[in-house]
Amino acid sequence: MxxxxxxxxxxxxxxxxxxxxxxxxxxxxxxxxxxxxxxxxxxxxxxxxxxxxxxxxxxxxxxxxxxxxxxxxxxxxxxxxxxxxxxxxxxxxxxxxxxxxxxxxxxxxxxxxxxxxxxxxxxxxxxxxVLVKQSHNLESTYYLLKQVFRDPKISHTFFIPIGLALLIYSTFSFLGRSDFAVVAILAAVGVYLLFRGLGLDDFIESTKETFKGNLYRGKVAFVTYVLAAVLVLIATIQGSARFWDYYTGDIWYGYIVLVMVFVNYSVWWYVAAAICVNLGKILDLYLEGGRDERSYTYHSYPFFIFATGLIFWSASAFILVNSAGVAFPLISGQSTQYLAASAILAIIIALVGVKISKRVVAGR
Structure with a gap:
């Protein structure tokens, strides 16, 4: 042909x-x-x-x-x-x-x-x-624009940043702090652009579909996802509250210390949320009796998550003890030794996770 x-x-x-x-x-x-x-x-x-x-x-x-x-x-x-x-x-x-x-x-x-x-x-x-011919009068132009902006792909990209900026400006104006409005708008639009640019909207959409699928199929993961969402909310509130306490205090510690405060007081809640999600997947795999090559790696994830959380917590504690003078039991006065011990313990925990995963794979 x-x-x-x-x-x-x-x-x-x-x-x-x-x-x-x-x-x-x-x-x-x-x-x-x-x-x-x-x-x-x-x-x-x-x-x-x-x-x-x-x-x-x-x-x-x-x-x-x-x-x-x-x-x-x-x-x-x-x-x-x-x-x-x-x-x-x-x-x-x-x-x-x-x-x-x-x-x-x-x-x-x-x-x-x-x-x-x-x-x-x-x-x-x-x-x-193939292009559709349009008349060039004002009415046709308005109609064409109206039809274009009804397209979700265009409207989401165009209207959300504008609506977000207007909402932030009106909120700060109502509170009598219009001087902060420009900074807040730039920050919000910047976060939105990063959100879209990094493809996080696709990630959230896939997570939503997974969540709905777990609900409709009656999976244990649905409950663990809900629990994880609650734990993430608690972690964010906990870290933000401590962040605000230091930010509004009499002493200015610097932005690095403030970030470490947030990490130190929220990291274990985030770790618990991630482990809950993983445990839900493992339980569903056992209940369904299904096995695939990728599913066996789930057994090592809790160990890696816990080890990562331990490193973040000990590192943030080390910075806070040495920069802000915050007192931690067992850490103050010997923060360097504690950081080294935490790093070694994290490596051991990760190795245990790898060992358990290999045994599960070998015994399938």
Whole structure:
């Protein structure tokens, strides 16, 4: 076959809105898919993408060339997940039809981001971008912007920082401390950008899905997750309260000491929370009778978590004793020896965890 026309739907509107499984192969199947998607959402741009692909298909067919058309869809989680699904479908189509080249049809730059994936597998004969024509009057522009901002991917990125900044400014203005508002806004927006940039929103989303799955399947991990959340809350409150006591005290100790105060008074609560999560996973594995290679590493995690907590606690105590003069039983006066002993004990605990994990693996 000479040409394969590929219509790209990177965020899987075909599946989410029309319930159509991809890849959709053949002109008739794509016409039907376009009709189904158009009825589900007449304003979806992927409707025009597939229609544009059908037009390209008809042009090649009228020239007497052997051509086929297929629409491939990714995943609402645009990125590695969606691109992996599209790559798998493209491999299937190339194996099935063995085309000499492909023509890629998309509705914008986001879908065309997968071009390197396609080019690594087959020669790309051309790229056709299908854009919907809009009238240029003010009403149409307003409507277009309204539709754009209804997209969750855009609205979450655009509106949350602005709303957060306005909320912080109004709160500080109400409290009569407008001078702190700018600093607070910059800090909040900075944290939000780091949160999105480091992909922590995906981590929280996956944690939420895991939490819901544990609840629906009646797993012990659901209870341990709830307990861990409570312990994290206690840890944060405990550390913040002590942090505030030192911050508002008569003596200024410096930011490093304040951070060490937070760590020292909260670390064991965080350790307990992490161990609770891990124990829930271990109990579920035993109750289900399931075993896989990765599950055996869970047995060593509590030891590593405890050892890490011991190092953080002893290091923070050492800094507080030597910098702030805080009195700790058994530590004051011999903080260096205690720090060294804690480090050695942490290493021993970690080794015990490795040994137990190996025995569990050997006895499976």
């Amino acid at each position: 000479e040409i394969l026309v590929l219509c790209i739907d990177r965020d899987d509107d075909l599946g989410r809105k029309a319930g159509i499984e991809s890849p959709v192969v053949g002109r008739a199947a794509n016409v039907e898919a376009t009709l189904s998607l158009g009825l589900a959402d007449p304003e979806d741009s992927d409707v025009n993408t597939i229609l544009g692909g059908i037009q390209v298909y008809d042009d090649f067919a009228s020239q007497g060339r052997t051509v086929e058309i297929a629409s491939v869809a990714g995943d609402p989680n645009v990125g590695l997940v969606s691109d992996g699904k599209i790559a798998h479908q493209i491999d299937y189509l190339l194996e099935r039809f063995r085309p000499e080249g492909v023509v890629v049809v998309s509705d914008g730059a986001e879908d065309e981001a997968i071009l390197p994936i396609i080019q690594s597998r087959v020669k790309v004969e051309g790229v056709k971008r």
